[in-house]
Amino acid sequence: MGEHTTDALHEAQLQGGSDAGGVGRYLLHRAKPHLPPWLGIAGTGLAGVLGHWRWGESAAAGVGLTLGSVALTGATWLMGKSTSQQRRLHSAITVAAGSAWLTAACLAGPTTGPIDDLYLMGGPVVALSWNVRMILRRNPDPTGESTDKGLLAKVGLARAQVGAVKVDPNRVTAPLALEAGEQTHDDVTKSLSRLASALDLPRNAVRYRPDPGSERRGELVIVPEDMLHDVVEWDGPSNLGGSIADPIVVGRYDDGSPMLLWLPGDPEANRNATHLLIAGGTGSGKGDTALNVQTEILSRTDVMLWLSDPKMFQDFRPLLPGIDWAAEGGSPTEVMVAALQAVIPARTGWLGQHGYRQWIPAAAQVQNSTAHTCRPDGRACGCEGMPYLVAWMEEAANTLRNLGDDAFTGISQEARSAGISLIVSLQRPSYDQMSTSTRASLTSVIALGCDPRDEGFSLPESVIDAGAHPGAWGNRRPGYCYLVTPGIDEDRYPSPGRTRAFTHRAAPIMEQLAAWALANRAPADPITAGAAAGVAGTAYTNRASAGDTGGPCLTLVDGDDDMDHDGPLTDPEDDGIDPEAELPEPQEGDDAPIFGQEAGHKPSPEEARELFARALEEFEEEGRMIVGPVDFTDWCDRHHLSRSWVSLRLKEAALDGRLEATNTTGRWRIIPVLTAA
Numbered sequence: 001m002g003e004h005t006t007d008a009l010h011e012a013q014l015q016g017g018s019d020a021g022g023v024g025r026y027l028l029h030r031a032k033p034h035l036p037p038w039l040g041i042a043g044t045g046l047a048g049v050l051g052h053w054r055w056g057e058s059a060a061a062g063v064g065l066t067l068g069s070v071a072l073t074g075a076t077w078l079m080g081k082s083t084s085q086q087r088r089l090h091s092a093i094t095v096a097a098g099s100a101w102l103t104a105a106c107l108a109g110p111t112t113g114p115i116d117d118l119y120l121m122g123g124p125v126v127a128l129s130w131n132v133r134m135i136l137r138r139n140p141d142p143t144g145e146s147t148d149k150g151l152l153a154k155v156g157l158a159r160a161q162v163g164a165v166k167v168d169p170n171r172v173t174a175p176l177a178l179e180a181g182e183q184t185h186d187d188v189t190k191s192l193s194r195l196a197s198a199l200d201l202p203r204n205a206v207r208y209r210p211d212p213g214s215e216r217r218g219e220l221v222i223v224p225e226d227m228l229h230d231v232v233e234w235d236g237p238s239n240l241g242g243s244i245a246d247p248i249v250v251g252r253y254d255d256g257s258p259m260l261l262w263l264p265g266d267p268e269a270n271r272n273a274t275h276l277l278i279a280g281g282t283g284s285g286k287g288d289t290a291l292n293v294q295t296e297i298l299s300r301t302d303v304m305l306w307l308s309d310p311k312m313f314q315d316f317r318p319l320l321p322g323i324d325w326a327a328e329g330g331s332p333t334e335v336m337v338a339a340l341q342a343v344i345p346a347r348t349g350w351l352g353q354h355g356y357r358q359w360i361p362a363a364a365q366v367q368n369s370t371a372h373t374c375r376p377d378g379r380a381c382g383c384e385g386m387p388y389l390v391a392w393m394e395e396a397a398n399t400l401r402n403l404g405d406d407a408f409t410g411i412s413q414e415a416r417s418a419g420i421s422l423i424v425s426l427q428r429p430s431y432d433q434m435s436t437s438t439r440a441s442l443t444s445v446i447a448l449g450c451d452p453r454d455e456g457f458s459l460p461e462s463v464i465d466a467g468a469h470p471g472a473w474g475n476r477r478p479g480y481c482y483l484v485t486p487g488i489d490e491d492r493y494p495s496p497g498r499t500r501a502f503t504h505r506a507a508p509i510m511e512q513l514a515a516w517a518l519a520n521r522a523p524a525d526p527i528t529a530g531a532a533a534g535v536a537g538t539a540y541t542n543r544a545s546a547g548d549t550g551g552p553c554l555t556l557v558d559g560d561d562d563m564d565h566d567g568p569l570t571d572p573e574d575d576g577i578d579p580e581a582e583l584p585e586p587q588e589g590d591d592a593p594i595f596g597q598e599a600g601h602k603p604s605p606e607e608a609r610e611l612f613a614r615a616l617e618e619f620e621e622e623g624r625m626i627v628g629p630v631d632f633t634d635w636c637d638r639h640h641l642s643r644s645w646v647s648l649r650l651k652e653a654a655l656d657g658r659l660e661a662t663n664t665t666g667r668w669r670i671i672p673v674l675t676a677a
Helices: 002-014 022-055 059-082 085-108 115-137 147-154 185-198 286-298 317-322 331-353 396-403 409-414 436-441 452-458 461-465 504-520 526-536 605-622 629-639 643-655
Strands: 166-168 171-177 206-210 217-222 248-253 258-261 276-279 303-309 325-328 388-393 420-426 444-448 480-484 497-499 659-661 668-670
Touching: 022 059, 022 085, 022 115, 059 085, 085 115, 147 185, 185 206, 185 217, 185 461, 248 286, 248 480, 276 286, 276 452, 286 303, 286 317, 286 388, 286 420, 286 444, 286 497, 286 504, 303 331, 317 504, 325 331, 331 388, 331 396, 331 409, 331 420, 331 526, 331 668, 396 420, 409 420, 409 436, 444 452, 452 461, 480 497, 605 629, 605 643, 605 668, 629 643, 643 659, 643 668
Parallel strands: 276 420, 276 444, 303 325, 303 388, 388 420
Antiparallel strands: 166 171, 171 217, 206 217, 248 258, 248 497, 444 480, 659 668
16 A cells, blocks of 8 residues: 555656656656755755855854754654654764754855865765665565565564555455565464454454465455345245256355355366365354255255254254155164165165266266166166265264264265265364264365364364454354365365345245255155165155154034033943942951052063064164164063063074164164065
């Protein structure tokens, strides 16, 4: 900014009026900025001549001139305190030399001894020194010796050089070259807080983008105004009827451009498929962020969505009809995780047989191409397509506590090649909740406001160093977020954005979208459905009725009903009882205890095994495919069997192939009857 002001002032001086014409006027205009020092030297010489004529013989004048010279020099030094040390010293020396010569000229005469020679030699030297200073001060290629240099000096980057500044709406970008061998990118990232303080801006308004090809070059990006303050409500999906391979619009950046996310890979764009982590503290806007992503997924025609939500679909209930499989927390989620583990090899096998190295939109269509056939003779096979699959684990901390911190490790490491994206949403993705292997596989992240101490769990260190700080928002900026994902420029990673808000006005649109998705989304392909049903049984095959939100409604019926309200109000068997008669006297044995005594029939070992097998069938029919001794508590009480007996029978059933051990100790997965057979 200082450079532009100096240039404008200099040009104004050059454009001053003059009566000279042609070359003379040009030279005069160019010389005008440098004339003041020479005029000062000429004025000093004239003052010396007039002063000698007036005070040449006055001793008192000599004292006064000497004191005046000292006072003027001291005043110059004091007044230069607010300027640079170099300018202050230069000004004081000039005033001291000029006032000393003037005093000598007034008292002894301007032509006495060496006084005239000092004037003729020293005067031009002093004037030229100021001309040189002016030339150096107006440098069209600044090297930091400007107001920018002063600002950088305050934050510890005094020797850094600022290049040509690029000014965009609400964004200033300044190339920065650090001192070779003395400064690195780390020095800049450590000074961003002080730089924001010097500019009176919030911490995340100042960012640094290092040059990956140099350790001493990068760009400072300053966004002076928060353009995300205004809430933008969700009014519908961005690409209804499109493909999941098209970008998902999550929200908007602070410059107004859309925040884009891709889940499947694209071999032509050299982009891999990705898993997604949504992380943020309480009140940071995770629910609205999830709805932004889910509504985009449900608006595409070649994708299925599986959802696990321990909160009983509190935020997502309007979308349930459009979701292929929705499971509550606990055992239903255990079944879904087991089904995911089973469908991965089935899907990768199908993709490999049809010549797909990764899922692309063509894989979701009927396979009529000879380039993607499973027939050995090379003719088109006509197999049904395989839609993309998104597995969403909402409030995943609950699931991880139940299944272990590595519950998603195998899925996250293998699912991408099977055309599956795993989306995990939780408040604090710390290593005591999620294994490091799982976290490393979640290559994309939407980081919302959080505790400043938790920033490192959500964002890569390089993004935080570049100026991203979700901890600055906490829960005071719902929907504010950073997006780190393949497919967008890495320079965008430290740029904040904001998701769209879902208000009560969004509910009718969400219901319409769910109805549209139910009619238009891709159905489950035979490979995925077969693998899931082989593990989950009726929990998967009956998923449509389980996710049905419709319920019985009360209906007002006019007319009489079939009940006889005018008949007797007592049971006919009690007609002989006289309500006025005295109760009979207590008989012997009436006070015998009836509690604590074992009653009922205890089954024989053969009967108990039959009852146990029937109980497994009932669990399977109910869709409870993950069981353990705790699930048999009521059953044990009814049949007078112990939980230790049940534990032994569970192990026997596993040896017989009816059950399969899970990753959780004491929990077993029921193998459907047809599969076990």
